[in-house]
Amino acid sequence: MSYKEIFNTILEIFNNNRKILEEKGWIVSSPHSYEWWGGLKSAEEIIISSILVQMSRWEIVKQAVETMRERGLTDFSKLYKTKDEELYQILKNINFYKTKVKRLKIISEIILEKGLERFYDRDLLLSIEGIGEETADSILLFAAHKPYFPSSEYGRRVLSRVLGVELKKKEVKKLVEDNLPKDVFKYKLFHAGLVTVGRAYCFNKPKCDDCMLKIVCKHAK
Numbered sequence: 112m113s114y115k116e117i118f119n120t121i122l123e124i125f126n127n128n129r130k131i132l133e134e135k136g137w138i139v140s141s142p143h144s145y146e147w148w149g150g151l152k153s154a155e156e157i158i159i160s161s162i163l164v165q166m167s168r169w170e171i172v173k174q175a176v177e178t179m180r181e182r183g184l185t186d187f188s189k190l191y192k193t194k195d196e197e198l199y200q201i202l203k204n205i206n207f208y209k210t211k212v213k214r215l216k217i218i219s220e221i222i223l224e225k226g227l228e229r230f231y232d233r234d235l236l237l238s239i240e241g242i243g244e245e246t247a248d249s250i251l252l253f254a255a256h257k258p259y260f261p262s263s264e265y266g267r268r269v270l271s272r273v274l275g276v277e278l279k280k281k282e283v284k285k286l287v288e289d290n291l292p293k294d295v296f297k298y299k300l301f302h303a304g305l306v307t308v309g310r311a312y313c314f315n316k317p318k319c320d321d322c323m324l325k326i327v328c329k330h331a332k
């Protein structure tokens with residue numbers, strides 16, 4: 112099978128296993144829905160959580176974002192004006208929360224100055240402290256619905272084993288973008304599926320017998 116055929120087969124497997132993806136927090140929905148990202152409700156919530164989730168557990172981050180939503184703090188103008196101490200109280204269970212508050216304030220200021228559409232610029236995103244390639248592409252794909260594929264460590268490990276080649280993390284993006292049609296729904300589904308497989312089966316000692324990708328995976332054969 113060519114890489115294009117393998118990638119399309121993987122995509123079909125992910126599509127047939129939506130329930131498992133949803134159990135891991137990826138809500139497969141319409142291409143321009145925000146819900147893919149853990150059931151969150153807006154671009155603002157995705158941007159905020161993409162910063163908070165770095166080196167932190169998703170469950171804690173989701174809870175904090177819900178509290179911010181209840182208090183109107185997912186509105187960037189309100190977030191920007193809110194005292195750091197109030198944000199520390201909400202975010203205190205998240206790793207490096209003080210640094211992250213500082214970053215959220217910087218991001219709020221940029222968005223208030225430029226607007227969201229101009230914020231969705233990969234070079235601009237990468238120039239902001241705390242936004243690396245994975246976070247930038249996640250924002251572009253899940254908040255802006257633009258076809259940029261995020262390279263993740265889960266994606267690297269899963270695809271390396273499926274294809275039987277040792278990939279570097281940054282190679283994942285190019286490989287996916289070269290072998291799948293430039294399509295927001297497909298990119299979202301593929302990313303959600305890779306992360307799900309990485310979290311549920313593809314550990315250091317992989318659980319291949321249980322894995323949805325075993326029929327297409329070189330490592331499992």
Ligand code: SF4
Pocket residue numbers: 269272273308312313314317318319320322323324325328329330331
């Ligand atoms: S079949 Fe095994 S090695 Fe392949 S992706 Fe699944 S868990 Fe990983």
